[in-house]
Amino acid sequence: MLITLGGGSPQDCGKAIGILATNGGNIKDYEGIHVSKKSSLPIIAINTTAGTASEVTINYVITDVKRQVKMVMVDKNCLVSIAVNDPELMLGKPAVLTAATGMDALTHAIEAYLTKGAFDWSDALALEAIKLISQSLEQAVKHGDDLEARSKMAWGQFIAGQSFSNAGLGFVHSMAHQLGGMYDLPHGVANAILLPHVERFNIPSCTYKLKRVARAMGVGVLDMSDLEGANAAIKAIEKLSAAVGIPSGLKELGVKEEDFEKMAENAILDVCTGGNPREVNVDDAIAIYQSAM
């Protein structure tokens, strides 16, 4: 058996080791959906960030440094046996890491809520996660020793993970995976920057649901039309991102326009793209990368 301790990257690494230990071969053999034949070694996953929720999800991500892409393995055989989420283990995390991982969790909740694969149970978890994360992320970033804020974040990321592990994600993750593979940008930061731009693109396909995202984030939407509510959700995301110190664009992180085409092509092929509420093509992806600069 394995015991994994840490945030998303160590947990994903542990899941890869568990699959290779029982199935053999090279990790590249398992890219895609349910490729492995046998269950992983039993894993006890002790999570220390809020977070990727890797300790409860059906997938793991490993970077192929040669191809500069993040390989996504969706695999029922990688589910851990016991997940441990103790917010006291998260008290000492630095503000920058708390912000990035927290925005990743918010992205999971919002994408799981808007994805084509969403259903009643995943919606309930996603909306509650959006609420918990919106209420507590800024406090957890600015006052890292606040156990109540850390507890809400630990719970929020955990149910966001259950939601997206069952419903799926969307094009924010598809595009963020390329920034991770190409520039090694932190996953949460890439998601946080892209999230408002992708959801603005998605508005025509999920206007009412985005209005409900705004409500879950604490915006008073009673007198708003669906479109006003959807735009309010995007504003609320941008406001939270800025409040926790996420950079406002990709340019300041060294992203170059000349890489957009390759990243856009790879993003379309990403396993998360099929779940996006609106159909998307390479030109759309390039335009979204451009708007996020």
Ligand SMILES: [Fe+2]
């Ligand atoms: Fe993520």
